[in-house]
Amino acid sequence: xxxxxxxxxxxxxxxxxxxxxxxxxxxxxxxxxxxxxxxxxxxxxxxxxxxxxxxxxxxxxxxxxxxxxxxxxxxxxxxxxxxxxxxxxxxxxxxxxxxxxxxxxxxxxxxxxxxxxxxxxxxxxxxxxxxxxxxxxxxxxxxxxxxxxxxxxxxxxxxxxxxxxxxxxxxxxxxxxxxxxxxxxxxxxxxxxxxxxxxxxxxxxxxxxxxxxxxxxxxxxxxxxxxxxxxxxxxxxxxxxxxxxxxxxxxxxxxxxxxxxxxxxxxxxxxxxxxxxxxxxxxxxxxxxxxxxxxxxxxxxxxxxxxxxxxxxxxxxxxxxxxxxxxxxxxxxxxxxxxxxxxxxxxxxxxxxxxxxxxxxxxxxxxxxxxxxxxxxxxxxxxxxxxxxxxxxxxxxxxxxxxxxxxxxxxxxxxxxxx
Numbered sequence: 001x002x003x004x005x006x007x008x009x010x011x012x013x014x015x016x017x018x019x020x021x022x023x024x025x026x027x028x029x030x031x032x033x034x035x036x037x038x039x040x041x042x043x044x045x046x047x048x049x050x051x052x053x054x055x056x057x058x059x060x061x062x063x064x065x066x067x068x069x070x071x072x073x074x075x076x077x078x079x080x081x082x083x084x085x086x087x088x089x090x091x092x093x094x095x096x097x098x099x100x101x102x103x104x105x106x107x108x109x110x111x112x113x114x115x116x117x118x119x120x121x122x123x124x125x126x127x128x129x130x131x132x133x134x135x136x137x138x139x140x141x142x143x144x145x146x147x148x149x150x151x152x153x154x155x156x157x158x159x160x161x162x163x164x165x166x167x168x169x170x171x172x173x174x175x176x177x178x179x180x181x182x183x184x185x186x187x188x189x190x191x192x193x194x195x196x197x198x199x200x201x202x203x204x205x206x207x208x209x210x211x212x213x214x215x216x217x218x219x220x221x222x223x224x225x226x227x228x229x230x231x232x233x234x235x236x237x238x239x240x241x242x243x244x245x246x247x248x249x250x251x252x253x254x255x256x257x258x259x260x261x262x263x264x265x266x267x268x269x270x271x272x273x274x275x276x277x278x279x280x281x282x283x284x285x286x287x288x289x290x291x292x293x294x295x296x297x298x299x300x301x302x303x304x305x306x307x308x309x310x311x312x313x314x315x316x317x318x319x320x321x322x323x324x325x326x327x328x329x330x331x332x333x334x335x336x337x338x339x340x341x342x343x344x345x346x347x348x349x350x351x352x353x354x355x356x357x358x359x360x361x362x363x364x365x366x367x368x369x370x371x372x373x374x375x376x377x378x379x380x381x382x383x384x385x386x387x388x389x390x391x392x393x394x395x396x397x398x399x400x401x402x403x404x405x406x407x408x409x410x411x412x413x414x415x416x417x418x419x
Contacts, residue, residue, distance in 0.1 A: 106169040108133045108259050108290035109154060114163035116149050123149040125314045126163075133258075136281060136291040138305035140298065142413060145311045147294050151261055154292070155186050168258045182210070185257040189264040191248035195237035199228060199247055202236055203254060210255045222250040225280060241268040249277065259290045266300060278304060302405040316412045324408045330355075332401040333372045333380060338394035340368040347391045348372060353380035367396060 109131035116124040124146040131137045141147050152158045154167055156177040165172040168183040193202050200219060207215040223229045226246040231239065239247065245268055252260055265281070266274040281291055281304055295301050301308055302321050309318040317324060341347055348357040353376045360369030374380040377400040388395050 106166065107131055108135070108168060109137075109292065110164075110166040111150075111154075112164045114150070114153065114165060115161045116146070116153060116158070117161045122313060124153075124160075127311070127315045128163075129309055129315060129318055131290060131292065132306075133290055134285055134288045135306045136285050136293060136304050138301040138308035139292060139294045139311065140296075140301060140308055140409060141311035141316075146313050147311055148263075150311070151186070151263070151292070151294060155184065155261060156180050182255065183257060184259045184261065185252035185255055186261040187248050187252045187263060187265060189267050191244045193236050193244060193247060193251075195235070198233050198235055199223070199239070200232045202247065203251060206251050207254045212255055218254055218256075219250075222253040225253060226250045227276065242270060242273050245269055246273065246277075249280070257289065259292065260284065261292045261294070263294045264296065265293070266295075266297065274300075298404070298406040298409055308405065310409060310412050312413060317408075321405050321408070324405075325403045328408055328411050329403045330373050331375070331377055333374055333377055333384060334397070334399050334401045335370040335372060335384065335388070336396040336398075337368050337370075337388065338396055339366055341370075341388075341391060341393055343391075344370060347387050347393070348384070351380065351383045351387055353377075354384065371401065 107130040109129075111130070112128050114124055114127045115122065127146075127150065139147055139150070149158070153160050153165060153172075156167075156172065159174075167180050170176050170180050170183070172180060194205070197205065200223075203219040203222065204215060207218060212218060220229070220232075223232055226249050228243065228246055228250060231243065236244065236247065245265065249262075249265060252262075262281070266277050269277060278300070281293070285291055285306075291304075293301065293305060305321070307318065307320050308324070310316040317327075319327070344357065344359065348354055348370070353374050355373040355375060357370055357372045360371060372380065372384065381398055381400075385395065385398060388398075
């Protein structure tokens with residue numbers, strides 16, 4: 001008996017978990033071959049294991065054999081139904097149409113008083129929020145904040161200790177978990193792809209697990225969306241980390257999801273590739289797909305997200321980035337002059353909409369900076385400009401100070417950790 005290599009066993013574990021996740025049934029056992037190559041070829045159409053004639057071929061669905069995507073004997077609708085002719089494209093309507101109609105008017109995700117305990121440790125504590133359909137929702141927080149646990153619950157991977165969850169308009173129960181899984185897709189930071197298979201074979205494998213129609217067309221279109229069409233026949237193991245991220249993103253498009261969970265989708269990508277992914281996410285949102293984005297790149301979250309939630313076991317805040325900035329920080333103007341003002345108090349005191357001022361640290365080149373707390377920057381700026389000119393100051397710039405989402409994040413996290 002050959003020794004099982006670690007990569008081969010990891011691929012076997014991924015296959016078992018994936019098949020069980022998508023179909024609700026245990027996966028057939030995969031034994032690594034004596035050469036150390038996992039016999040994943042027996043899962044692919046028309047491929048057989050060398051030296052095992054007649055064995056290892058994919059068993060096709062025929063009369064009397066029901067796949068996970070076919071109606072059951074009692075007339076239940078298939079959980080992966082999709083009308084013929086639907087294309088995998090960010091410009092086309094996305095999500096299982098039957099699922100959208102069933103959950104019409106309901107939020108894409110609704111979480112009420114969600115709590116998850118692991119032994120004596122509380123990973124998620126009484127969290128409640130809603131995500132609207134077609135929204136890009138950022139889920140932010142430090143390591144160990146409960147983000148991954150929350151996503152695993154929403155993705156039906158683990159059960160909550162208490163509270164309720166609805167995803168794609170479907171309340172999460174043991175009975176509805178398989179139906180939810182057909183209407184969502186999850187892209188983890190680690191792609192979880194089979195390196196011994198080609199790009200197309202990877203997508204063919206996952207498309208078959210989903211039971212999707214028009215697999216060849218969907219695979220081709222998904223590869224075009226992520227600009228991997230030219231690498232379709234290349235081995236996955238030959239791809240760079242960035243290209244494997246793109247392939248993982250193509251995989252999330254195969255089942256035409258209503259809700260996509262993306263964990264660090266631009267991890268390892270160069271700026272051009274990251275920009276392409278940002279454009280794809282925006283296009284998916286415009287087509288009605290809900291994006292649940294987990295990222296540590298706060299600039300990315302600020303650029304892409306309609307709203308963000310900041311977690312640290314409990315929900316610290318939720319809202320639009322602009323609203324969070326205004327709630328946490330006072331508005332201000334940053335004034336830069338060619339040299340220090342002789343009597344800055346006389347210049348700034350009593351001006352309309354100016355509540356106070358402070359001098360900044362001396363800058364290189366002799367310039368001076370002042371920060372003015374204001375109630376309305378648009379109302380304050382003209383009066384400040386006139387006062388500076390009247391005082392004989394050489395004004396270099398007057399701009400509104402803008403706090404970033406990172407400022408909001410650090411303010412909330414530092415405040416909690418400092419208690």
